[in-house]
Amino acid sequence: MSYLKTIFLLLLLFTSCSSDSSIGPRVNQDDDLPDDSDPVYYSADEFVMGADLSYVNQILDHGGIYSVDGEIQNPYKIFADHGTNTVRLRLWHNPEWIQTEVYEDPAKPLYSGFEDVKRSMEEAKAQGMAVNLDFHYSDIWADPSHQDIPAAWLEITELEVLKDSVYNYTYETLSKLDADGIMPEFVQVGNETNCGMMYTNAPVDFPPLNGCDGHWENLGEVINSGIEAVRDAGVNSDIQPKIILHIAQPENTEWWFENIMSEGGVSDFDIIGISYYSHFSDTPLSELDEYISTFREKFDREVMVVETAYSWTTENADQYNNIFGESAIESNYPATKEGQLQYLIDLTQAVMDGGGSGVMVWEPAWITSDMKDLWGTGSSWENNAFFDYDGDLHQGINFMTTDYEL
Structure with a gap:
């Protein structure tokens, strides 16, 4: 799960309810926007304007409806029409818990499994958008607090076998997608790997992969196996994916990349990916550009904010408690539609000012519906979505589609 999602699961329990890789040239278009703005469209090569749409298929399958000015539309088309040039999608190894624990129905799709992600990629590509495929290397949410090893790998006790499993899984997944003409433009090797990968819920004799405990060499070998698989899968493809390594919050980033590169021996990656949620970060928005500039210069890599969000209201649409409440609202940005828009404009300009390459908003289409997860029915995120x-x-x-100073 995203960093904030699992870190704040307990918060949900105690918070009450309130009532080719180029996507085309930069052009001006007169689209049907919710206001009178004069939109500017960016290509993914120029600056990634991204949205994580991992929940969209599940929402559509459970009664969710997306519209523009009251007209029901395909959500992937809505995002493409309104400036999204890249769709981010999480991939879980074998999320059987969705069938057994959430819906208790073996006929349900394994949402965020391979077939579901393939469905989303086909939709995104059909709308002319690039894809960032986020390998969690887990059957469930991976984040700084949870990096559970996939059940299929629970009996692995040797590092070489684990590396081989990571390589084969990554390579085979990308090769299948490429054969179907939907190779992703970006690949994340891990999700919010602040302390490592697959180090929670692992057997005692499993190879230690927790960098926070000093096991950088083991972690580096596993990450390098994933990287090698991405490179090999792209050799004969029309698209050679850019590789993203992803850390939650800017204040953790420099330390992590120093260690994974020097102690872990990882160097063959393209992009430093950061989750940035200002309320849960020690880094104020006013300093974000400096952090990004520092990372770019020190590590000689592109930098992207691959997860962010902000609330447009603190009210609820359903009985599923929201993750962001009053305490998540910054003083300069009220919890209004205008406040959300201004926050994201200012954040994007800060990323650009620091020389960054993109911004991806987390789950801006997670509206309320009959969709269920392990913690509720509906959405705990609808007040951060781009839909009322x-x-x-x-x-x-x-x-x-704001006209930025690039």
């Missing part, structure tokens, strides 16, 4: 509580698009999405 009738499922109609609002102006928050317009940050993607």
Whole structure:
């Protein structure tokens, strides 16, 4: 799960409810936006304007409706039409818990499994958007607090066998996608790997992969196996994916990359990916550009914010408690549609000012519906989405088509 999602699961229990890789040239278009703005469209090569749409298929399958000015539309088309040039999608190894624990129905799709992700990639590519495929290397949410080893790998006790498993899984997944003409433009080797990968819920004799405990060499070997698989899968493809390594929050980033590169021996990657949620970070938005500039210069890599979000209301649309409440609201940005838009505009400009290469918003289409997860029915995130509580698009999405100073 995203960093904030699992870190704050307990918060949900105690918080009450409130009532080719180029996507085309940069052009001006007169699209049907929720206001009178003059939109500017960016290519993914110029600056990634991204949205994590991992939940969209599940929402559509459970009664969710997306519309623009009251007209029901394909959500992938809505995002493409309003400036999104890259769709981010999480991939779980074998999420059988969705069938057994959530829906208790073996006929349900394994959402965020291979077939579901393939479905989303086909939709995104059909709308002219690039894809960032996020390998969690887990059957469930991976984040700084949870990096559970896939059940299929629980009996592995040797590092070489684990490296081979990571390589084969990554290579075979990408090769299948490439054969179907939907190779992703970006690949994340791990999700919010602040302390490592596959180090929770692992057997005692499993190879230690927790960098926070000093096991950088083992962690580096496993990450390098994933990287090698991405490179090998792209050799004969029309698309050679850029590789992202992903850490939660800017204040953790420099330390992590220093260690994974020097102690772990990892160097063959393209992009430093960061989760940035200002309320849960020691880094104020006013300093984000400096951090990004520092990372770019020190590590000689592109830098992207691959997860972020902001609330447009603190009210709920359903009985599923929201992760972001009053305490998540910054003083300069009210919890309004205009406040959300301004926050994302300012964040994007800060990333650009620091020389960064993109911004991806986490789950801006997670509206309320009959969709279920392990903690509730509906959405704990609908107040951060780009749709009102009738499922109609609002102006928050317009940050993607703002005329920035690049």
